[in-house]
Amino acid sequence: MSSTEGELARDKGRSASREERRKEPRFPCTGEAQIVDARSGNELGHGIIDDISPSGASLHVYCPVAAGSVIELRQGDTVYHGEIRYCTPSGPDFRLGIQLVPPEQWSPDKPWPKLR
Numbered sequence: 001m002s003s004t005e006g007e008l009a010r011d012k013g014r015s016a017s018r019e020e021r022r023k024e025p026r027f028p029c030t031g032e033a034q035i036v037d038a039r040s041g042n043e044l045g046h047g048i049i050d051d052i053s054p055s056g057a058s059l060h061v062y063c064p065v066a067a068g069s070v071i072e073l074r075q076g077d078t079v080y081h082g083e084i085r086y087c088t089p090s091g092p093d094f095r096l097g098i099q100l101v102p103p104e105q106w107s108p109d110k111p112w113p114k115l116r
Contacts, residue, residue: 031112
C-alpha cells in the first residue's frame with residue numbers, strides 16, 4: 001500500500017469514527033444566532049446555524065470562540081444553553097461545534113432554527 005493510500009484509509013477511518021459517535025441525526029437548518037457568554041452575559045458574536053440535533057449544533061461564525069466556553073445561543077425569546085466543543089478555521093470564518101447542555105433542549109418541532 002502506498003503512503004497516499006494509507007493516508008486515505010486512515011482519513012476514511014477517522015471519518016467513520018466521527019460519524020459513529022453521533023447519537024442522533026443532525027438536521028440541516030438555517031438561522032442567525034447571537035452567541036453570549038453564559039457566565040458574564042457578554043456577547044461573543046453572531047453566527048449562522050448549519051445543523052442541529054437534540055444534543056448539539058454546528059455554527060459558522062466570524063470570530064473564534066474558545067473551546068470549553070459555556071454559552072447561550074439566542075434568537076429572540078429562544079435560548080439554548082451549551083458548551084463550545086471545538087472551534088476550527090473554515091475559510092475566512094470559523095466553525096463551532098456546540099454540545100447542548102442539558103441535551104434535548106431542541107427538537108424538530110421547535111420553530112427555531114428553521115429546518116431546510
